[in-house]
Amino acid sequence: MEKIYNIDFAALSRAEKVKFIYHFKEIAEESFSECEFDVAANAQIFIFTRWWNSYRLTIEEHYALQIFERIIQNLWDYQEGKLERSEFVHFTKCLEASVRELVTGDTEKLDEDKAYYAFYEKYFEVWDCIYDKFIIELECVCQGISNHEIKWNSVKSILTSAIATNIEPVVIKGIDDETYAKWQQRWEELCDTSGFGQIIALLQKDMKTAMEGRPIAELRAVYQDEYLFSPEDSAKITQDWC
DSSP: OOGGGHHHHHHHHHHHHHHHHHHHHHHHHHHHHHHHOHHHHHHHHHHHHHHHHTTTTSSOOTTTTTHHHHHHHHHHHHHHTTTHHHHHHHHHHHHHHHHHHHHOOOOOGGGGGGHHHHHHHHHSSSSGGGGGGHHHOOOOHHHHHHHHHSSSHHHHHHIIIIIIIGSOOOOOOOOOOHHHHHHHHHHHHHSSOOOOOOOOHHHHHHHHHHHHTTTTHHOOOOOGGGOOOOOHHHHHHHHHHH
């Protein structure tokens, strides 16, 4: 199977592009199966850092930004060796307990440790459900790195939801609003847009960067200015919301 980061997405037919997205998780896992763990871990950190750099430009200043910034910082610190494994694992457990309560109302994990409650009160006391999707997927990235088991569900999930709805004039509506066949047609149209192709190209670029093995500290500086949508495009996106 051709490595996911080498596939010429733009050259694929519409049907092949749709298949690529539907099987993204499996293709990515197979492509990184023979790599060292840190290669796949770094690839996901690069991808989510790029996405966060743009996402933060499209949301209003909010209390929630603190936890997102903390997660991104801890992921880089851990990979750089600036954060002890025990500290990162504890942080991930706090995050897991908090996110579970946040999105399900289940306090079982929070009840395991008072520190989890303190963490929740510090970062989630004021929250807006519009941030749920991104926090869930970032928590999954932390879990994968903490458990030394990288999965690609989170990358696919963000790719096909929050990101997809911000590109081109194609709008994916819920299947409650129209027939599934119409929804499917809209989704296939989206996959075939130039904007979606550019996003895939950036994702592949981040994967290739991880494969190069450059010093993580060097790349951290580089990724301060890497975006999914440029600041100018992000401004256009938020303008359209008004």
